[in-house]
Amino acid sequence: MLTIKNLHASIEDKSILRGINLEVKAGEVHAIMGPNGSGKSTLASVLAGREDYEVSEGEATLLGKDLLDMAPEDRAREGVFLAFQYPVEIPGVSTTNFMKTAINQVREYRGQEPLDAVSFLTLMKEKMKLVDIDQSLLSRSLNEGFSGGEKKRNEIFQMAMLEPKLAILDETDSGLDIDALKVVANGVNTLKNKDNATIVVTHYQRLLDYIVPDYVHVLYKGRIVKSGTKDLAMELEAKGYDWIKEEADAATA
Amino acid sequence: MSNSTIKNGLLNQVLVNFEKFEAQLNGTTGNIHGTRKEALETLKTQGFPDTRNEEYKYTNITKALEKKFSFQEEPTTLSLKKEEIEDRFIKGLDAHRLVFINGEFSRDYSDFSEDAGLEIIDLPTAIRSGHEALTAHFGKYADYGKDAFIALNTSLAKNGTFIQVSANKVIDRPICIYYINDTSSNQTYNYARNLILGGENSQATILEVHSDLGAHESFSNVVSEIVVKQRARISHFILQSEQEKGYHVGTTQVVQEKDSYFANYAFTTSGEMIRNNLNIDLIAERCETHMYGLYLLNGKAHVDNHTTVDHQQPNSFSNELYKGIIEDRSRGVFNGKIYVRQAAQKTNAFQSNKNILLSDTAVVNTKPQLEIWADDVKCSHGCTTGQLDEDAMFYLRARGLSKDSARALLLYAFATEVVENVTIQPVKDYLESVISTRLHKDF
Incomplete structure (x- = not known):
């Protein structure tokens, strides 16, 4: 599904990603962990197409299509979804309002007929249940005055609406209490199937109790320095990141 | 000459x-x-x-x-x-x-x-x-x-x-x-x-x-x-x-x-x-005043709004909101004066002017001017001039909206804050259609 080869990216001449290699297959859940500043969020942003980053080397393809060459909207239309770590507040734009445009532009790109108002509403009602989100929240200005939990549930709601092939959850657990975390995780798990894939970017193991990964990768100084199974996450939780840092620094020294 | x-x-x-x-x-x-x-x-x-x-x-x-x-x-x-x-x-x-x-x-x-x-x-x-x-x-x-x-x-x-x-x-x-x-x-x-x-x-x-x-x-x-x-x-x-x-x-x-x-x-x-x-x-005493303004300028348009509200007696309230979207070579000018005379205690006076510049050649000159002689008052003013919010643009595009749609949606939302104060529905509809046409919000 997603193939990343030797990906290098920088922001304002500061090199952040220094040769990422990753293969994510359909039906898989991959967790990207790592200490602060290791490049986790940068990887998520680069895949989604944030223009602040410059990709200097390497490639990223989704089902064989070159992602790096595409505008952010085309990546979304091809099936990439980024759940933001810090969802943007947009006064005057409601979720309902912009999702209708989003869905129909995605459908148009895929050669599908636009959804009429009734079908859209039906779809919305169905997806709202998934993350236990209220319609009144979706009619309000996007994320304005939302609690941390409401913002993240809204992200997963949008993911449910767009049904991506590749979902990237960027620190979706940050700022969530355990109940909100369960709701969000339950939403993600329900949306999971054999044809899509999920990348969970997180600092803590906590979320991985609820969204169980098939693979865990540790990012450090812009490279994946260790990969393993869920056990690796448990080990990180118990021992922290220092041993990995030492191991990696010793290897490059 | x-x-x-x-x-x-x-x-x-x-x-x-x-x-x-x-x-x-x-x-x-x-x-x-x-x-x-x-x-x-x-x-x-x-x-x-x-x-x-x-x-x-x-x-x-x-x-x-x-x-x-x-x-x-x-x-x-x-x-x-x-x-x-x-x-x-x-x-x-x-x-x-x-x-x-x-x-x-x-x-x-x-x-x-x-x-x-x-x-x-x-x-x-x-x-x-x-x-x-x-x-x-x-x-x-x-x-x-x-x-x-x-x-x-x-x-x-x-x-x-x-x-x-x-x-x-x-x-x-x-x-x-x-x-x-x-x-x-x-x-x-x-x-x-x-x-x-x-x-x-x-x-x-x-x-x-x-x-x-x-x-x-x-x-x-x-x-x-x-x-x-x-x-x-x-x-x-x-x-x-x-x-x-x-x-x-x-x-x-x-x-x-x-x-x-x-x-x-x-x-x-x-x-x-x-x-x-x-x-x-x-x-x-006890007057209530609202001043709303919206200017959407393109080409070589030049629009100058000068407003003055003069609080002469106690307990009055004034609120001002002027917003502008300025593109091409156009220019917006805003000058908002608020006077609060010595007798006008317990005055509440608020003013806000916000502008979005869409091109390098667009210009805004904005000047709030508050002159307050009374001491027991609540007054505030603020003006912002900037470009379209890049983070918001990326967010919308990351959901599949085209660059043009995302831009139009954000500008429309910016303008809405003024228009939503209009209570006569046909006038509101008229303004919304004028704004939509201008912003090419054809969705």
Whole structure:
């Protein structure tokens, strides 16, 4: 599904990603962990197409299509979804309002007929249940005055609406209490199937109790320095990141 | 040519025009005629402003008028078709309608009724009849000593609207005044003068809608004096669109009495050079005032909003929100003065001016000006000028919206904060459609 080869990216001449290699297959859940500043969020942003980053080397393809060459909207239309770590507040734009445009532009790109108002509403009602989100929240200005939990549930709601092939959850657990975390995780798990894939970017193991990964990768100084199974996450939780840092620094020294 | 000869050129033509105008009056105007002559004398002494005048620093309207207009008013042959005129009416708005074409009152296209407690009279008729309230109030509020264009209007205004709402009368249908300029064969001049008297505990909404049809320039010099008596509620709109070659210097001069409410809405989407002055005097306690403005500018449009609210007595509230989207080579100017006099304790006065610049050549000059002599007040002001929020753009695009759609959606949302304060649905619909068209929000 997603193939990343030797990906290098920088922001304002500061090199952040220094040769990422990753293969994510359909039906898989991959967790990207790592200490602060290791490049986790940068990887998520680069895949989604944030223009602040410059990709200097390497490639990223989704089902064989070159992602790096595409505008952010085309990546979304091809099936990439980024759940933001810090969802943007947009006064005057409601979720309902912009999702209708989003869905129909995605459908148009895929050669599908636009959804009429009734079908859209039906779809919305169905997806709202998934993350236990209220319609009144979706009619309000996007994320304005939302609690941390409401913002993240809204992200997963949008993911449910767009049904991506590749979902990237960027620190979706940050700022969530355990109940909100369960709701969000339950939403993600329900949306999971054999044809899509999920990348969970997180600092803590906590979320991985609820969204169980098939693979865990540790990012450090812009490279994946260790990969393993869920056990690796448990080990990180118990021992922290220092041993990995030492191991990696010793290897490059 | 030096500045003074430029000014004199315009002034000399104004004097000629005044003589012609006087000749038509046949001495029938009494007091008002005296006011006109005084205004003209003031104008002669003070001249038209250039950019050395702080109030016109960014808007060199005098130079523009000199360059573009002859001020030799020629009789125009009206070529407008009925459909073209009716096309300018706000769809679905059930209103008392007054139509002025090239500054002249058009009885044919106007449609209003004088219900009990509501007087609507075109200005020449009101003057000829020596209407008592008109004579008592005309020129008493808009100070021709303070602004050359108030003086110009006071001396030359032939036409306009006199509206009087009796005490306790609630006027449900808005009063909508359309100024349509047929510029297809000539330049046009419109010196409309309005006097609006809202009686005690009365309620009314007045709209002034400006537009041009044709390829030549139009010059509008409108002055509206509005008196809001005790407990009265008056709302006033100025809508300016379809005026790519429009030059406009207007003043809305408002005086509010005790416990009164006044709201002003100024929406501008085009104009070669537009200057809107809004001056509100709160002369008694517990007044409530709202000032809303939205300017969406492109091409070489130049729009300047100068507002003043003068809190003279305690316990009044004023709130101001002006927003602008400025692209291409256009320029927006905002100057907002708030005065809080020493007696005006417990004043609440808020002001906000926000602008989005969409090109490197777009310009905004914004200046909040607060002068506060009272000590127990709550006042705030803020102005922001920036570009479209990049994070918001990325967020929307990451959900599949095209760059153009995301941009239009964000700009539309920015504008909505002003439009959502409009409560008359057909007017709101009209504004939303004007804004959508401008922002290419075709979804």
